[in-house]
Amino acid sequence: MSFVNTLKYQLLLFLPLGLLGCGEQTIGAGKPKASLHVDTLTLEYSNIRLTSELPGRITAFKEAEVRPQITGIVQSRLYQEGSFVEAGDVLFQIDPTSYQSTVNSAKAQLKKALANEVTSKKSADRYVKLMKQKLTSQEQVDDANSSYLQAKAEVAIRQAELDYANIELSYTQIKAPISGQAGFSLVSDGSLLTSGQSDYITTIIQTDNVYIDMKKSSVSLYKLKQEFFSVRGKKHIVPVLITLEDGTAYEHEGHLEFVDTQVEGSTGTVTLRAIIPNPDNTLLAGMYVRAHISAPEARDYLIVPQSAVVRSQSGDSYVFVVNGDSQAVKKAVELGNEVGNGWVVKTGLSVGDKVVINNLMNLKNNLKVVVDSDKTTSQINSAQASQNKESTDTQSSLPQLSEQG
Structure with missing residues (x-):
């Protein structure tokens, strides 16, 4: 066999393999990329009464340190x-x-x-x-x-x-x-x-009533005062409820008694003092509590789950919304108060927007998506209410242990 014939024979052997590889590349290049599957939440207004939660410390209503006024033996x-x-x-x-x-x-x-x-x-x-x-x-x-x-x-x-x-x-x-x-x-x-x-x-401490000292942003305090003024007039009372350190809600309601006349320059906060009844001496001076100051009335707000909010490296907040072309579109949002497991949305979203609530790590702007399930805000709230009720019923049905001497 001559050298030329040998070369032809080798080329004939490799030609099918090369054609086969080209065919695979052609098939792979022509295969369409799979769309990302997501779940969405269609936004509706929620009528709620916003509450600000502030850390507070209990202070005695009156406290006297007893000292001798003369010299002598006890x-x-x-x-x-x-x-x-x-x-x-x-x-x-x-x-x-x-x-x-x-x-x-x-x-x-x-x-x-x-x-x-x-x-x-x-x-x-x-x-x-x-x-x-x-x-x-x-x-x-x-x-x-x-x-x-x-x-x-x-x-x-x-x-x-x-x-x-x-x-x-x-x-x-x-x-x-x-x-x-x-x-x-x-x-x-x-x-x-x-x-x-x-x-x-x-020392002698008077505890029939106690003070709660807390701090709040001067801007948010001004807005809260304006809300109460618009709803209840000039002589308004700002109610205050507290939660104990273990999460127990305290049964008696207090009210805002005093607002400091100066704002702390380093923090931009102002000191608030509320007074709350303490007939059973449950609240002791020095205790730390969570104070809840509620708005004067319930209003309509848009709320998104906290898990649906993505934050950029600069700290900006945004969510993904599915548009009419089934594309995930990034939208910047301004968030307000925390409500349960959600955030109040001040700006950036509207009623009817379909917010993506899962698969956020794989989402990109203008990415084609497939919506597997879509629920409304009212459906989510109803499901959570039923779940909370079932949890309460389960706890109440558990056998109670009694203390024996």
């Missing part, structure tokens, strides 16, 4: 720690011996001054009579009258000294300045207390 504690005390109740008794002695001395000095006043008065009156009879001089009359006035002033001085001694004696009984729950005693019998000491010996 004889006894006369209240039960943690009990309710009335204003004026004696909490501690300081040894009154030395202060009682001072009072007794002041009383004696006052009696002496009073006796001297009487004598001076009589002497002055006698000199006045003698002067009328021209049996004495005017100078002697003036001296007698001056002695009487000095004796009278001495009485006033001794009376003031007695009053001050009685006040100090009364301070040996340390009394409750306000009514409320008395705290732990920080001193024991035999302890030395000093006048003007910085350390308090106990």
Whole structure:
């Protein structure tokens, strides 16, 4: 076999393989790309009453730090720690011996001054009579009258000294300045207390009502005030509800009591203070709670699930909406309050828009999609309400464990 014939033979062997590969490439290039399958939510208005949730801290309605006003030794504690005390109740008794002695001395000095006043008065009156009879001089009359006035002033001085001694004696009984729950005693019998000491010996907290201190954006606070003003007029009350740290809703409703007059420059927030009833002393000073401030009335809003919102690297929010040509179109949105598992949409969407709620990782702008299922906002809300009801019924049907002593 010649070299030429051998080359022809080899070419004939590779030719079918080359044609077969070209055929596969042609078939692969002509195969249409599969459309992405998605589910959508057709937006409808939801009539809801928006609520702002703010972290807050409980502060006592009134709190008094009890300190001694005199120096002395504690004889006894006369209240039960943690009990309710009335204003004026004696909490501690300081040894009154030395202060009682001072009072007794002041009383004696006052009696002496009073006796001297009487004598001076009589002497002055006698000199006045003698002067009328021209049996004495005017100078002697003036001296007698001056002695009487000095004796009278001495009485006033001794009376003031007695009053001050009685006040100090009364301070040996340390009394409750306000009514409320008395705290732990920080001193024991035999302890030395000093006048003007910085350390308090106990505290009294009034907790029938408590304050909730929180912070809110000055802009959002202004908008909330405007809403209440437009609905309820100038004399409006802003209701406040709270949730405890474990998620339990507190049964009593409070109201906004005070708004600070200055905005914090670094954060742009303003301090709010609400007052809320606390008849069972459930709320303790220092507790952290979640405060809920509701809008004055319910309004219509568009709400999208949080899982349907995509955020860009710059922090901008957008969603994908399926248009009439079955294409996923990216739309920028401005979000408002958080409502359950959704966001209130301020701008960017309209009623009837079909928002894509799954397969977001594979979506691209203007990508052809196939809608597998489409539900409306009302259908989603009804399904969630039924699910919550079933969950509640299941929990109520569980056997309850009772505590046994």
